[in-house]
Amino acid sequence: MTVRQDLAALIEKALGKAQDIGALPQFPPPPVEVTPTKPQFGDYSSNVALTLARVARMSPLQIAEIIRQHMPVNEMLSEVSVAPPGFLNMRLDPIWLARRVEDIEAKGRTWSHSSVGRGKKVQVEFVSANPTGPLHFGGARNAVLGDTLARVLAAVGYEVQREYYVNDAGTQMRKFGETLYARYAQALGEDIPVPEDGYMGQYMVEYGRHIAAQHGRRFLDMDREKAIEALTDLGLEIVLEGLKKDLADLRVEFDNWFSERSLYRDGTFEKVLALLRERGYMYEKDGAVWFAATKLGGDKDEVIIRSTGEPGYFASDIAYHYNKFVLRGFDWVIDVWAVDHQGHVPRMKIMMQALGLDPDRLTIVLYNLVTLKRHGQEVKLSKRSGDIITLREVLDEVGPDPIRFMLLTRSNESKIDFDLGLAVEETQENPVYYVQYAHTRIAGILRKARSDGWEDWSDGDVTLLTHPSEQALLKKIIDLPDLLITVADRLEPHHLTYYAQELATQFHAFYRDCRVVDPANPEMTKARLRLVAAVKTIFAHLLEDLLGMSAPEVM
RNA sequence: GCCCCCGUAGCUCAGUGGAUAGAGCACCUGGUUGCGGACCAGGAGGUCAGAGGUUCAAAUCCUCUCGGGGGUGCCA
8 A cells, every 4th residue: 555545545434434423424435635745734635625515515624624533543644634725634753754764675676566457467569660670769759658657557566568569561561672672682783773662771771781691692583572572571580680679778678579460370360350340340442441430430431451452551450459459368458659640549449349349448648759959959860861860879879868768758748859969968957867866876875884884784773764854855755656656547657757856856955964874873874874775775666677777876 | 621739937848626836957146174066055037828617726627719739541
């Protein structure tokens, strides 16, 4: 149970008790929310009394007062008070708060975890960029967003699978194969032009050369179609290897790389088509096969199989999601998409209905685009030449930490300007180092303590930790489990970076006010070393486990 | 045309029904005979784009207007 959950439970008990003895009229138990509040009011606050005024037909102030009188005796709170127009304010007991250090010591990095996910199977599908070349820097936002969500969902008790959908079928792959064939042939001195709408990037030339060097002329000697097929597979291998490497360096790993082709090969596609036909959602018109989205409230029907006989992307999306929900049994699926795909969200929901699935089991997280800047000047992510700014280039220039942190400092729907100059600047405009410095500073304190001869401080008395700055720091810490629940609930990981900055601020303020290693006061030193070590655990957890960054011992 | 997102301090942005709207940067004042100053404290800075509405309570929900972005293919 988190602090907010515990306090809400106390209020619920008080409400029940007041109703039992007739101090409050009967009404169904309301949802009780407890939120942190400003110091002048207390530590936490609840507005239940305000929401109950109508149903209880009493003034909010009266209701709050009755709740206050019936609050169960407990060790968490030192004071419960009522404030107009009807707030219930609670102050934590300083000793109880100080003892949270023992909790953190006992549980370590899993201290922030909760079980609101109740082991539900959730899949986060993200990145899923066409495997036709290296990852565009814009894709980094998708990667960081999906990865961080997966980390947080796991922390709050979901069983999470991370998946990359490999679009290895369809027209883009065909174009890729044809382009690669041309580049391969050119590498061997043949004058074969790249198709009009092919992939013009320099990387395709390199792939061609690479394959030419490894395999010689053998693909030129075979049937062109066969050669393209073989080259497509070889190219795909090279691309996937690169994607895995780049993503791994961004500290993003996937549990599964799901092949679109497999849907056609194992019969899933045909099966789903038959299912939809059986349910009356399919018809033919103008030589194409259509999905009757309008039957389920959609704006217009959608082409499933083009008149050329090729299935469109929507067709494989249907089969793919059938596979996720029906064949693999995910309770919940989260797809992470850039906003320019927003138009597909409604039809995905309709598809769920057509498959007889609850649309709420599919959540599409949309995020806005990233523009790359250097000293305030925009750098185009893709050029007419087909060359792009790759994730690899930015990784090599600034490293994974600033990329991850910066891409999480904005809400999903907000655009991001990523400034390459700023990302590595060690100034106050760059919050990345500010947060990491807090961790480093603690490491420095612990080093200092050991070099001064402190070896074992496990018997320190944590109840001495009642200085306002110690208490403020602890209050910030104990909000983390609730924060993770909020992030998981709203699928908004940017709250993590704000929290990290606030926690760092509280730590730096503590550092200013409270000397840790103090030979004149060994008892306080041991207590504070316990505190500081616990805070270090929290920072390490936040940075490494949740944000996927490094938590440096020295900077 | 229709649909979606955004508009909050000079700048970049948090804040999705509660109390006096916050942070960082920039600007102005200060702070170390200290465990790492990559730090800290204080000040100044607001018609929450505008207008109506719902509510005990609105930056937040609803309607309209203005401004910016995106979407609206037998592309993905």
